[in-house]
Amino acid sequence: MEVNIISDTVTKPNKKMLEAMISAPLGDDVFGEDPTVNALEEKVQKMFGKEAAIFCPSGTMTNQIAIKLHTKSLDEMICDVDSHVYQAESAGFAFHSGISVHLLQGQYGKITADQVESAIKPGHDWQPLSRLVVLENSCNKGGGSYYTTSEIEPVKAVAKKHNLKMHLDGARLFNVLVETGESTESFGALFDSISICLSKGLGAPVGSVLTGDKAFIKEARRFRKVFGGGMRQAGILAAAGIYALDHHIHDLKTDNDRAKYIGAVLQTKSFVKSLKPVFTNIIIFTLEDSLPMETFLINLAEKGILATSFGYQTIRFVLHRDVTVEQFEYLSDVIKKL
């Protein structure tokens, strides 16, 4: 048996999603005439209580467009050192936007209002101007940890006081919402822009959506084009996104619960040196020096478990909807016997 827990991005469209895709009405979205893309954008905008939204090929693009629009060159954004916008977008903030970054060492990827306030520069000629706070929810490298809205409110108050914009990288926001029971609208109210990924645990093959106010999204359409992300009959992809939002959000709770179960098993293992608390569908742990990471991964691969390294002696497992009941039982069994 093979179980791929490298990422929740490995999820493939199921039969019903494929049916929704092939029957979607299509048009040319560069002209704004794909009815399915328009429907997806409207759906997301309404979910978050925003004025407009834009469908993009990736979460990197939605984040990069947001950073571009919230800043100008010589500005600075503030984020956690482990955030995706810093660690996993090839320094796009510098390349596309010509800005600097003030990195904060948060706890499990989460930064506080006090940290943000102390990072804000007074604006001398020789300093970059602090313009933007980027939060990530859930925090991928933090081990799937998450902010509740009450934790974000003080950060928002500091941002407001100093006239900073707030962007949310909500690639896995729905994994958080099924855990806390909080609403999309409550997050919409705290941020100038929000990016969500459809291609992670929600199970769509491609796509992310950025939502914000009308003027912001109008400009975002210009930058999506110049970044090369204007797609034509993109409704075939947007249909998968609509299907995922209608039918797959609830199932993310299973992914979170399964991750917690596997985390609890790993906790008992002597070869595990440290394990981040499991908050949602991501498990991050380090191995004792006596067990080289390569040996561990090869051993897993020989048993059909595909996982990936996530830094020095560090492993990440990600649970997702394409792990069947049988595969999950097998996975639990293999981990227990390690």
Ligand SMILES: *Cc1c(COP(=O)(O)O)cnc(C)c1O
């Ligand atoms: C996956 C991910 C993104 C976007 O990645 P793409 O592969 O470009 O869609 C952004 N932020 C986080 C936290 C992610 O995990």
